[in-house]
Amino acid sequence: MFDESYRSGHARVAALVAGLGEAELARVVPACPEWTVHDVLAHLAGTAADVAARHTAGMPGPVWAAAQIQQRAGRTTDQLLAEWDEHAVAAAEAIEDRRVPVGVLHDLLVHEGDLVEALGAAAPPWDGWAGAARLVVRQVVRGIRGTHSLVVRSAGTEWRSPDDPGERHGRSTGAAATTRSTVTVDFYELYRGLHSRRSRAQMRRWQWDGSPEPWVDALPMFGPRDDEQPIPATG
Known part of the structure; x- marks a missing residue:
């Protein structure tokens, strides 16, 4: 169940952000006012990469998340999505097997809502x-x-x-x-x-x-x- 939820959330966010322009990527996310849309996407891609590589020390603290965003500051949406695609299956399996907390799944689902609301999109499907x-x-x-x-x-x-x-x-x-x-x-x-x-x-x-x-x-x-x-x- 958890792996399917992660994979479906990943697919929905990828579809939501694909093709966004610079102004939309730079938009402040109301739920996370210190982050832009690009920052949230960088965090999600970075989380999948870190989980796949078992770089989970400090997870899910602010220093851990800030490093993900800083490391990906200059990357395009396509680059971030490609990185996330590369590690999404491993991240989903790690959640399902309880090798990482199920909070990793909720981090994705909650940030999906953050992006939906920042971009004025419809709520995710039930x-x-x-x-x-x-x-x-x-x-x-x-x-x-x-x-x-x-x-x-x-x-x-x-x-x-x-x-x-x-x-x-x-x-x-x-x-x-x-x-x-x-x-x-x-x-x-x-x-x-x-x-x-x-x-x-x-x-x-x-x-x-x-x-x-x-x-x-x-x-x-x-x-x-x-x-x-x-x-x-x-x-």
């Missing part, structure tokens, strides 16, 4: 990312503990935090949760929000039954943000 995204949602929601409980409804599925009264039904646990919030949200938007690609205000505009606090701060895995992000058209 079958390219939803399977991997479900695992992230489950991991995040299942990791919630405390007197605040959360129910997430999206993509025809419901996830409950472990201390939610409905989740605890029929088994003995500690103190009952005193506050419950339920959020119903488009699955692409949920995935973007969990990866810190939506602002607090944007997350507050999701459909909430109960308070969105503290979730607009707690759910984003890389911390909350306040800069509004572009939202692509979804099919």
